Amino acid sequence: MDIDSIAKALKELGHPTRLAIFQRLVKSGTNGLPVGVIQEQLNIPASTLSHHISGLVSAQLIKQRRESRTLYCVVEYQRLKQVLGFLQDECCADEQAATK
Amino acid sequence: MDIDSIAKALKELGHPTRLAIFQRLVKSGTNGLPVGVIQEQLNIPASTLSHHISGLVSAQLIKQRRESRTLYCVVEYQRLKQVLGFLQDECCADEQAATK
């Protein structure tokens, strides 16, 4: 509900690399993707990727789950819904008023 | 459609002050709000506000319309819809698959 918290989430999504990571994760569903697979797909250094991932985690947009040596990243859909809800709030009503 | 363009929009929304500006504008509908009114509401220096507004304009999230000495800021609802669409894409389908 807190505007600062929503701003933080949007800020983390507002970087091409992080948005690309998030996009892949959203499409990968609740199983998520291992860090290593994301790294191969985006072809960036591991330390850079790790930095971006921790940004998404700190905004609660994703969480991590370990399976032995592999760390999976998974979208927090509740959080995404919260962010979408904020942006939609009182949006469409006004837009319809405009186009009619 | 371009991911960099969406990232740019999210980046601009990802700042507490700019998000507060945008929120007020969304709720003000197609008439928008004068820069001066936003300034009074948020109580920040004019130059700082102007800087933030130009960020939102550069991301095509808002546009400006002059009425004599007063500049109105208005949300570009088409653009907002585009950003929302990107975040929703393949989101809810997976989430439903998850919760069932």
Next chain:
DNA sequence: TCTATATTTCGATATTACTAGAAATAACTT
């Protein structure tokens, strides 16, 4: 044209973010 109002641009400083190699940690295998 002079003054007032509304807002932006300039300039300078401070803070934060991005990037990536190297070293460290975690967990498995032999």
Next chain:
DNA sequence: AAGTTATTTCTAGTAATATCGAAATATAGA
């Protein structure tokens, strides 16, 4: 225990962003 794989943390250099006072611009009115 030693080695291997997966990923993070450390460190540091560079770049980008935020802030805001002062000066500049745009428009209107006297």
